[in-house]
Amino acid sequence: xxAHLPILQIIIPLMAAPLCIVLxxxxxxxxxxxxxxLVSFVISLMILDQVLxxxxxxxxxxxxxxxxxxxxxxxxVNAYILLIVSAIAAIVxxxxxxSVNKEIPREQITLFYTAFLLxxxxxxxxxxxxxxxxxxxxxxxxxxxxxxLISLGKDRRGxxxxxxxxxxxxxxxxxxxxxxxxxxMMTGTLNIVDLHEKLMAMDGSIRTLxxxxxxxxxxxxxxxxxxxxxxxxxxxxxxxxxxxxxxLAATATKVAVYVMLRVFFTIFGVDIFxxxxxxxxxxxxxxxxxxxxxxxxxxxxNLKRLLAYSSVAQIGYIMLGISFLNVTGVSAGIVHLLNHAxxxxxxxxxxxxxxxxxxSVRLEDLHGIGKKMPWTMAAFVIGGMSLIGVPLxxxxxxxxxxxxxxxxAEMMPIxxxxxxxxxxxxxxxxxxxxxxxxxxxxxGDLTVKEAPLSMLIPLWIMALASIxxxxxxxxxxxxxxxxxxxxxxxxx
Numbered sequence: 001x002x003a004h005l006p007i008l009q010i011i012i013p014l015m016a017a018p019l020c021i022v023l024x025x026x027x028x029x030x031x032x033x034x035x036x037x038l039v040s041f042v043i044s045l046m047i048l049d050q051v052l053x054x055x056x057x058x059x060x061x062x063x064x065x066x067x068x069x070x071x072x073x074x075x076x077v078n079a080y081i082l083l084i085v086s087a088i089a090a091i092v093x094x095x096x097x098x099s100v101n102k103e104i105p106r107e108q109i110t111l112f113y114t115a116f117l118l119x120x121x122x123x124x125x126x127x128x129x130x131x132x133x134x135x136x137x138x139x140x141x142x143x144x145x146x147x148x149l150i151s152l153g154k155d156r157r158g159x160x161x162x163x164x165x166x167x168x169x170x171x172x173x174x175x176x177x178x179x180x181x182x183x184x185m186m187t188g189t190l191n192i193v194d195l196h197e198k199l200m201a202m203d204g205s206i207r208t209l210x211x212x213x214x215x216x217x218x219x220x221x222x223x224x225x226x227x228x229x230x231x232x233x234x235x236x237x238x239x240x241x242x243x244x245x246x247x248l249a250a251t252a253t254k255v256a257v258y259v260m261l262r263v264f265f266t267i268f269g270v271d272i273f274x275x276x277x278x279x280x281x282x283x284x285x286x287x288x289x290x291x292x293x294x295x296x297x298x299x300x301x302n303l304k305r306l307l308a309y310s311s312v313a314q315i316g317y318i319m320l321g322i323s324f325l326n327v328t329g330v331s332a333g334i335v336h337l338l339n340h341a342x343x344x345x346x347x348x349x350x351x352x353x354x355x356x357x358x359x360s361v362r363l364e365d366l367h368g369i370g371k372k373m374p375w376t377m378a379a380f381v382i383g384g385m386s387l388i389g390v391p392l393x394x395x396x397x398x399x400x401x402x403x404x405x406x407x408x409a410e411m412m413p414i415x416x417x418x419x420x421x422x423x424x425x426x427x428x429x430x431x432x433x434x435x436x437x438x439x440x441x442x443x444g445d446l447t448v449k450e451a452p453l454s455m456l457i458p459l460w461i462m463a464l465a466s467i468x469x470x471x472x473x474x475x476x477x478x479x480x481x482x483x484x485x486x487x488x489x490x491x492x
Contacts, residue, residue, distance in 0.1 A: 002046065006059040006072040009043045009082065010125050012036055017117035020110050029113040030097050036117060037093040040086040040124065048079040048479075058130070067191035073130030077334070077483040081127045081258045084338050088250040088345055089120050095458035096243045098451075099352045103241040104152050112152050116247070118145035123255045132180055132267070133190045135259065136173065139223070143169045146252060150240040161235035168222055168232040175219030182212035183267070195267050209268075210276055216263050217278065224256035226319055227289025230312045237308035242352030245304060249311055249348050250341035257318055257337060261330075264322070265487040273325055283323035287417055289316035294424035298431070303354075303361040306428055307347050310387060313421070314340045320414075321402055329405030331484035332398060335477050339394035342469065343386035346462035350380035353451035353459060363435050370436035372448040375456055377436050379463035384429035386466045389422045393470040397477065 016036045020029035051057060051074060059072040074082070093116070104112050122142025129135050147169070151162035184190060186208055187198040199209070218229070225233040233253075237245045264272070273279040293312035300306035318340070321333030351361050353376040358365060370377040386395035399418055406415035450456070469476050 002050065004059070005043050005047050005050070006057060006074055006128050007061070009040060009047070009086075009128060010072075010121060012039055012043075013117045013124070014121045017114045017121065020113040020117065024110055026101065026106070026109040026113075027097075029110045030093075030100070033096070033113045033116055034090070034093040037086065037090040037120065040120065041083075041090045044079070044083040044086040047074055048083050051076055051079040052479075067189045067194040070134050071130040071191060072128045073193065074128055075483075076479060076486060077261065078127045078258065080334070080479050080483055081255060081337065082124060084254060084341055085120070085123050085127065085251045088247065088341055089116075091345065091458045091461055092243060092247045092250075092349075095246070095349055095352070095455050098455055099243045099356055100241065102356050103154060103243075105154060108152050112149065112241075115145040115148040115152070118142075119149060119247075119252075123251055126255050127258060130192050131190055132183070132192055132195060136177060136180065139173060139176070139259075142252065142255075143173065143223075146248060149244045149248075150236050152244070153239060153241040155239050157235070158239040158241075161232075161239045165232040165236045168229075172219045172222030172229075175215045175222070177219075179212045179215030179217075179219060182208055182215065186212070192262060192266055196269065199267065200269065206275070209272075213263075213268060213272060213276060213278070217260070220256055220260045220263065224253045224260065225312055225315055227285055227292060227312060227316060230289070230293070230315075233312060234305055234308040237311065237348075238302055238305040242304075242348065242355050246345050246348035246352060249307075250345040253311070253315060254337045254341055257315070257322075257333075261322065261334075261487060265330075270325060270488060279323045279325055282319055283414075286316040286318075286320040286323060287414070289313060290320070290417075290421045291424065294421055294428070297428045298424065300428075301363045303363065303366075303432060304348070304351055306432075307344065307351065310425070310428065311340075311344060313425075314344065314387070317398065317402060317418075320418075321405060324405045324409050324411075325488065326405060326408055327481065327484045327488050328401060328408050329484075330488050331477065331480040332401030332405050334483050335401060335473075335480035336398040338476050338480075339386070339398045339466075339469065342394055342462055342465045343383045346379055346383035346459060346466055347387070349455070349459040349462060350376050350383065353455050356451055356455065357448050363431070366435055367439035368436070368441040369448075370433075372441075373450050376451055376459065379456075379459045380436075381433060382463040382466050384432065386470070388425045388429055391470075392467060394466050394476075395470070397470055397473055401477070 013036050057074040061070040119142050122138045125138030147162045147166045151159050222229045290313045293309045297306045297309035318333045318336045321329045386393040389395040389399040403415045
């Protein structure tokens, strides 16, 4: 059975998704989604242990060896991402029951769990596959289900946000396919490892290679919401149901970053950055995104929109680490995939708890919310401190690694900018804390209850994880460094 873990990771949620509609009962559908997510998490743990002890896993569909058949190839990098995605899915599924029942019309709840499992299937498939076109297929599965998830809320603006994401997501997918088509024209293969080997053996055709890289970079930048191609993200996160926002913020953009890592380092290799001058472009866009998105976040009154712009800034940190092209920088980018998933899911789960009790996440409606919902807001404060980068939180680990990478690359001004951008996070996090703890409710009403225990437990799991992985970095940073060394090839 262990030999088939890579395909079971994909097949189980794919086969379970239609059951949610067939059985047509919202509680049974929730139970299926929770069980499948937990099974996926256990499989991810087994896969990561197998990779760390035995090396790279190659699983051939139908026993057709690569590059003739479709290969699922799992190494340290994507085993790490599989664990992140499945863990977040399990936490969100545990949290979802009350939140979904509150924010999604009753007749559409089973559709929600179906789309949730399909989205999980697509994200896990994108991460596990070793075939570049098969990756596109899973990308479309996750994207189409995401469009549905965003539109399922009672707020009609979710439909507009979903449509906007559909347009931009389609453009991103089109750019990806064009770039992939150029690579196939040059090499005659779609297997990722085989693509790299054939590109390294080729002479000439540098212009076609550069065009392929450009199309792939733009397409994936749209998917991961790199500034200035992030315009779909604020509305999508703001108007989607709270459970959807928490899931997407912690997984979808992270998997897109992983795919970009694969394209940059596994297909093209580090040398392509020097030949094309792409690294300075990514670094510039990342830094601009860090400052612009954080500045815009300061002026937001809707807390989900505020956190959405914060996510754009955090993606800037991840891409900044990758653009250093050294092991320390790439490992900082990879570890921030987990760290941001943990801290931001805690923040958005807290927003879901507030929405469940208050029916609003606008600042003017939340005066004194820290007294009304102390456990919820305490967890949010921990997530907020991680966004700032306070020591003993996961955010500090990421930013410290980024600063070390900047110093290693002899870019002290960049290190200063990383510190300066953290001050902007202090401002928008403090705005929320000030309203929650230092403002008196207009009507003096303190009768609002705390969120249900089934929502608080997942929230506090993520909040405590923000502290635990900020103190004990052996697992997260250790695996990220192994992954970076494999991707960069031991570059200093």
